[in-house]
Every structure is written in C-alpha cells, then in structure tokens.
Amino acid sequence: MGSYLVRRVLLAIPILFAVLTLVFLLVRVAPGDPAVAALGDYASKEAVEALREKMGLNAPLYVQYFQFLAGLFRGDLGRSLINSRPVASQIASVFPYTLELTTSGIIFGSLLGIPLGILTALRRNRLVDYIGRVFSLAGLSVPAFYLGILLLLLFSLKFNLFPVVGGGDLSNLGETLYYLFLPALTLALIMMSYVTRMARSSILNILNEDYVRTARAKGLREWLVIYKHVLRNALLPLLSIVGMFSIVLIGSSVMTEVVFSRPGLGKMMVGAMKQRDYIMLQSIMVIFSSLVVFINLITDLAYGFTDPRIRYD
Amino acid sequence: MSETARLWRTFRKNRTAFAGAVITLIVVLVAIFAPLIAPYDPLDQDVYHRLLSPQRGHLLGTDNFGRDSFSRIIYGARVSLIVGVCSVLIGMVVGTSLGIIAAMKGGKVENLVMRVVDVLMSFPNLIMGLMIMAILGSGMGKLIIAIGIIMAPRFARIAHAPTLAIKEQDYITAARALGFSDLRVIFRHALPNILGEVLVMGTLWTATAIRIEANLSFIGLGVPPPTPTWGGIIREGMDYLSNASWISLFSGVAILITVLSFNMLGDGVRDIIDPRITHGV
Numbered sequence: 293m294g295s296y297l298v299r300r301v302l303l304a305i306p307i308l309f310a311v312l313t314l315v316f317l318l319v320r321v322a323p324g325d326p327a328v329a330a331l332g333d334y335a336s337k338e339a340v341e342a343l344r345e346k347m348g349l350n351a352p353l354y355v356q357y358f359q360f361l362a363g364l365f366r367g368d369l370g371r372s373l374i375n376s377r378p379v380a381s382q383i384a385s386v387f388p389y390t391l392e393l394t395t396s397g398i399i400f401g402s403l404l405g406i407p408l409g410i411l412t413a414l415r416r417n418r419l420v421d422y423i424g425r426v427f428s429l430a431g432l433s434v435p436a437f438y439l440g441i442l443l444l445l446l447f448s449l450k451f452n453l454f455p456v457v458g459g460g461d462l463s464n465l466g467e468t469l470y471y472l473f474l475p476a477l478t479l480a481l482i483m484m485s486y487v488t489r490m491a492r493s494s495i496l497n498i499l500n501e502d503y504v505r506t507a508r509a510k511g512l513r514e515w516l517v518i519y520k521h522v523l524r525n526a527l528l529p530l531l532s533i534v535g536m537f538s539i540v541l542i543g544s545s546v547m548t549e550v551v552f553s554r555p556g557l558g559k560m561m562v563g564a565m566k567q568r569d570y571i572m573l574q575s576i577m578v579i580f581s582s583l584v585v586f587i588n589l590i591t592d593l594a595y596g597f598t599d600p601r602i603r604y605d
Numbered sequence: 606m607s608e609t610a611r612l613w614r615t616f617r618k619n620r621t622a623f624a625g626a627v628i629t630l631i632v633v634l635v636a637i638f639a640p641l642i643a644p645y646d647p648l649d650q651d652v653y654h655r656l657l658s659p660q661r662g663h664l665l666g667t668d669n670f671g672r673d674s675f676s677r678i679i680y681g682a683r684v685s686l687i688v689g690v691c692s693v694l695i696g697m698v699v700g701t702s703l704g705i706i707a708a709m710k711g712g713k714v715e716n717l718v719m720r721v722v723d724v725l726m727s728f729p730n731l732i733m734g735l736m737i738m739a740i741l742g743s744g745m746g747k748l749i750i751a752i753g754i755i756m757a758p759r760f761a762r763i764a765h766a767p768t769l770a771i772k773e774q775d776y777i778t779a780a781r782a783l784g785f786s787d788l789r790v791i792f793r794h795a796l797p798n799i800l801g802e803v804l805v806m807g808t809l810w811t812a813t814a815i816r817i818e819a820n821l822s823f824i825g826l827g828v829p830p831p832t833p834t835w836g837g838i839i840r841e842g843m844d845y846l847s848n849a850s851w852i853s854l855f856s857g858v859a860i861l862i863t864v865l866s867f868n869m870l871g872d873g874v875r876d877i878i879d880p881r882i883t884h885g886v
Contacts, residue, residue: 310724318740429872433812433864435819438839438857441846445854449847543729547820551843562824565739577736584727 296596304589311581316360319574320353347373347571360574369575374567379575383557387579389459390556392468394545396476398538401483406530408484409491414518416496424488431485436544440478440551447474457553475552482544486537494529498522528599535591539584615877622873628866636682643676647833656849666851668841674852677833678859684745684822684834685863689815692749696756697807703757704764705791705799708772719765722758730755734817738826745828748821752814763806767799801878809871812864819860835860 327343328335344350348359363370369379412424447453460471498504499522507517546558553559557576564572616622635642644664651671659666665674707718725733737751771777772795780790821827822836830837835856842852 307724307727310720311727314724315736318736321740429868430861430865433816433868434861435816435823435836435857435864437820437823438860441839441843441853441857445846445850449850539727539729541729543731546731546735547823550824561735565735565826573739580732581728584729584732588727 297593300589300592300596304585307588308582308585311585312361312364312578313357315574315577315581316357318577319570320356343373364578369578370571372572373569374572379572382572383560383575383579386555386557386560388462389554390545390549390558392462392472393475393479393548393554393556394538394541396472397479397483397541397545398534400476400480401537401541402487402534404480405484405487406491406534409488410495410523410526412488413492413495413499421492424492428485428488428492431482432489434482435547436478436482437547437551439481440475440548443474443478444551459555471554475548475554478548478551479541479544483537483541486540487533490533490537491526491530494533495522495526498525501525528595531594531598532591535587535594538587538591542580542583542587612877616873619873619877621869622877625866625869625871625873628862629870632682632863632866633686635679636686639679639683643673643679645673645676647672647677647680648831649673656845658849659851665855666849668838668852669845669849674838674855677838678835678856681833681835681838681856681859682863684828684832685815685818685860688745688748688752688818688828689811689867692752692814692818693756693807693811695749695753696810697760697803699753700757700760700762701764701796701799701803704761705768705795707761708765708768709787709791709795718761722761722765725754725758726762730813730817731820734821735824735826738821743826743829745832748818748827751821752817755817756810756814759810760803760806763802764799767802768795771795771798805871805875805878808867808874812867812871815860815867816864 327340327347327349331339331343348356351359367380369383371377372379372382408424412421415421444456448456454474455471458471460467462468504517504521507521508514512520545556546561548554549556549559550562557579561573561576561580563569564576616626649672651667653671654663654667655669655671657663657667657671659674663673663675665678667673668677703718703722707715728736733755734751737754738747741747741751777790777794780794785793818827818834819836819839822834823840825837825840827836828834830841838856839853842849842854842856845852
C-alpha cells in the first residue's frame with residue numbers, strides 16, 4: 293500500500309502542473325486586455341499602462357508563468373483588482389461554506405443513492421424499480437439551479453421554514469445548519485439521482501456474473517449471496533461512482549450558491565467574472581482545479597485500499 | 606422482415622425511447638414554428654400588463670416588462686435547441702476525429718491527445734463552461750464553441766477505445782495492405798463501426814448540452830438579453846419569486862421536459878442497439 297500511495301501521489305504532481313498551466317494559459321489567451329477590462333473602456337492610456345505594469349502583464353510570458361507558479365508556491369495569489377485585498381484571504385473566508393455545502397451534498401446523496409440503487413437493482417422491473425428510475429432520470433435532467441428554486445419556493449416562501457438567502461454565521465452550529473439545509477438538500481438530491489442510477493446498473497452487471505450463479509447453485513441463502521458476493525464486488529464500482537459524481541457536484545455547487553446567494557467559491561467566481569477581476573478569477577480556477585485533482589487522487593487511493601489487485605498493477 | 610422494419614418495431618415497443626422521440630419532435634417543431642404558435646411577440650413590452658398571473662390571454666402570465674411568458678418560452682426553445690445541437694455536433698466532429706486519429710496513429714500522438722482528453726474530462730462541465738465563457742465573453746456563437754469544447758473530449762474517449770479494437774481486425778489490415786490511405790481506412794472502415802455509439806451518446810449529450818446552456822444563461826453568461834432563453838427567463842424571474850413565481854417556474858418546466866426527452870430518447874435507443882444493461886450518464 294505504501295509504495296502505491298507514493299506512486300499515485302507522485303503521479304498527481306504532473307497532472308496538477310498540467311492543469312495549472314492550462315488555467316494560466318486560459319486567462320492569458322483571453323481576448324482583450326485584462327487591464328482595460330478592469331478599468332473600463334474609457335480609462336486613460338497611462339492608467340492602463342500603470343495597471344499592466346502592476347499586474348506584471350508587460351513581462352514576457354515565461355516570466356509571468358514562473359511568477360504565477362512562485363506565487364502559488366508561497367500561497368500568494370495576488371490582490372483583487374476590484375478591492376485590492378489579498379485574494380488568498382478572501383478565498384479562505386468563503387471556502388468553509390463551499391466545503392460544508394459540497395461535503396454534505398456528497399455524503400447525504402451517497403447515503404441515500406447507494407441503498408436505493410441496490411434496492412432498485414434487486415427489485416428489477418418491480419414497482420420500486422420504476423419509481424426509482426423515474427426519479428433518478430428526472431433528477432439528472434433537472435438543472436441544479438432550478439431544483440434549488442423549487443425547494444426555495446416550497447420551503448422558504450410558502451412555508452417559511454428556511455431562510456431565502458445567505459450562509460449564516462459558521463461559529464453557530466444551529467444557524468449554520470439552518471442556512472445549510474436547503475442548498476445541501478438540492479445537491480444531495482442531484483447526487484442521489486446520479487448515484488442511484490449508476491449503482492443500479494453496476495449491481496445488475498454483477499448479478500449477471502458467473503460467481504453469483506455458482507453461489508446460488510450451491511444453495512447459498514439469497515441474502516448471503518447478496519451480502520458476500522454481490523455487495524462486496526460492488527464496492528469498487530460504487531467508490532468510483534461516488535468519486536466521479538463528487539466532481540460533478542462541485543459544478544452544481546456553483547449554481548446552488550448563486551441561487552441561494554450563499555457565500556462560497558462558486559458565487560465568488562461568478563462575481564469575479566462579472567467584475568472582470570482576472571486575478572481573482574484565475575485564483576478561484578486554481579482552487580477548483582486543485583480540488584478536482586485532489587478528489588481524483590483520493591478516489592484512486594481508495595481504490596487501491598479496497599482492491600489489492602490495483603496496488604500491484 | 607427487413608432490418609429497418611425490425612428496428613422500427615423494437616423502437617415502437619420501447620416506450621421510453623418512443624415517448625422521448627415524440628416529445629423531442631414536438632419541442633423541435635415548436636422551435637421551428639415559434640412565430641406561428643406564439644400569441645405575442647416575445648419582445649413586446651406592455652407596461653399596463655406587468656406581472657399578470659396566468660390567465661386567459663396570457664396563458665403563463667407576463668413578466669416584469671409585461672412580456673408574454675408563454676411566447677418567450679416558445680422562442681426560448683430556439684436558443685436551447687440551436688446551442689444544444691450545434692455544440693454537440695462540433696464536439697462530435699472534432700472529438701470523434703481526434704479519438705480515431707489518436708487510436709490509428711498510436712505512439713506519441715495518441716499519448717498526447719488522450720492525456721489532454723483526460724485532463725479536460727476531469728473538470729466538471731459547469732466549471733469548464735464558466736471558465737471558457739469568462740474568457741470568451743457572452744454570445745450565442747461563443748456559447749456553442751464553449752459547450753463544443755466541453756463535449757469534444759467525451760467523444761474522443763468513446764471513439765478511441767473501439768477504434769483500437771477495430772484497428773487489429775483483419776479487414777483493416779487488408780485495407781491497408783491494399784494500399785488505401787489512412788484517411789480512407791479511417792472513414793470507410795473504422796468510422797462506420799463506431800458511428801452507432803457516437804450517435805447515441807450524441808443524443809444523450811445534447812441533453813447535457815442543453816442543461817449547461819440553461820445554467821450559463823441563468824448566470825448571465827449565455828446569449829445576452831433581450832433574446833429569450835430559458836435560463837435567462839428564470840434569472841429575470843428570480844427577483845419576483847415571491848409575488849410572480851410563474852415567470853421562473855414555467856421556463857424551468859420547459860428545460861426539464863426537453864432535457865428529459867433527449868435523455869429518454871438516447872437511453873431507449875442505446876437499449877435497442879446495445880442490449881447489455883450497462884448505463885453511463
């Protein structure tokens with residue numbers, strides 16, 4: 293396990309570099325001058341030139357690239373073009389909101405989706421299977437923001453049970469949960485739909501395997517067949533499903549934050565886009581990209597942990 | 606019975622696929638004949654009839670400018686379908702070509718293309734879409750390009766693996782031995798064998814593309830106003846959620862129905878041409 297862990301972590305480093313380079317290039321190839329974009333079309337030439345100098349845009353591309361990497365390495369993401377405050381501390385102040393939102397969405401979505409997927413697979417073509425399939429198809433067709441609006445209308449505006457906007461004070465647990473509930477429910481329902489559907493099909497695949505038939509043929513009781521042969525072999529596909537859709541959920545969290553006006557990385561990213569704050573935008577892209585690489589790494593490590601075959605591959 | 610007749614029968618018997626096809630067709634017709642169906646001009650403002658609830662004359666009510674919601678949703682189908690279909694077509698052509706070329710060429714080309722595909726695919730669609738739109742700026746053409754970029758790596762991946770298998774087949778070796786050019790081998794022999802899968806995934810991913818379009822329009826990064834788009838209508842209705850929720854509500858139903866019908870169609874067709882039970886999303 294040790295050597296697998298080291299190998300896999302080392303492999304993540306070039307991927308992270310590739311992704312960071314991509315972000316760097318994306319922001320640089322943007323048409324238009326970031327300085328002009330930040331100052332507006334009517335800014336004086338001198339002001340634009342001064343800002344370009346300040347942003348380091350006049351240096352050759354490779355110098356900018358190394359400055360970008362060096363900054364990241366020191367944890368210095370630069371200063372916002374809009375309010376001149378350090379980007380790193382602004383991100384740090386909203387990150388916990390995004391973290392609690394996505395983690396609770398992932399956890400509750402998986403806790404609901406996995407059993408539901410198993411149940412619908414075992415009761416294939418029965419009523420519960422049809423209901424489960426219709427719901428999960430609807431769940432993966434509905435955009436996250438619209439589901440959020442529906443929940444908002446029902447729980448906040450009609451029944452006044454939950455707040456309409458905001459994130460609450462994180463030091464107060466009750467308030468945190470109060471503000472977290474609806475956005476987290478939005479994400480959990482979406483996660484559940486994906487997970488149910490994928491879990492169902494992987495269980496169905498396993499039910500068709502020869503070893504399941506053998507286990508049944510030798511007279512093993514059905515629940516033992518399911519528990520010992522089906523579920524145990526489903527662990528790996530289930531893990532990869534959760535890993536894969538955790539990444540999808542990061543995307544949906546952006547929309548959820550916008551709908552619920554919740555502080556968070558996604559809302560900050562959309563704000564930075566509208567204000568054309570390229571420094572802020574680049575930094576948030578870096579954070580999101582690193583998160584994606586990190587989740588992929590964790591999924592792979594969990595693979596190696598559950599299945600020894602992968603470690604020696 | 607001919608092959609086509611047999612396929613048609615299977616298709617008719619698959620209720621999901623058939624229902625999906627019918628609804629998709631209706632949405633397409635609505636988009637094409639929007640000027641004939643819509644009772645009002647979607648851009649016509651009427652300050653005396655602002656925020657009317659659904660009623661006779663205004664089936665789905667009016668928005669804050671007094672524009673008829675029903676007409677706006679009908680016209681909104683155009684943007685969603687154009688963006689959804691065009692972006693998937695771009696992604697399909699570019700991605701499938703890259704995937705096939707990578708598999709046929711092998712070596713460094715394959716390595717480079719597939720690693721880039723891996724990196725691009727590790728990003729969530731929405732984050733990717735936001736990043737690209739932040740850089741390109743808003744507009745229908747840019748939206749199509751952005752979603753096309755999101756779609757291309759997916760097609761590259763599904764075209765790549767089967768091409769690798771096909772490459773080893775005798776008929777490909779034979780075609781090569783006959784001195785046919787790489788291009789001819791690819792288009793005459795490799796492509797037809799993976800086209801079915803590519804088209805099914807194309808249908809399913811049109812649903813995804815329409816959903817991404819709705820998300821980006823909702824944020825305000827899609828087609829700029831006053832052009833009615835489903836996501837844009839929902840965004841405009843957000844300020845009136847407490848007293849005129851119908852503005853956002855019905856437009857969302859339109860998105861849901863359209864995305865669902867493409868998903869059902871793609872799902873059903875896949876079940877027909879590939880009876881194995883595996884499902885991807």
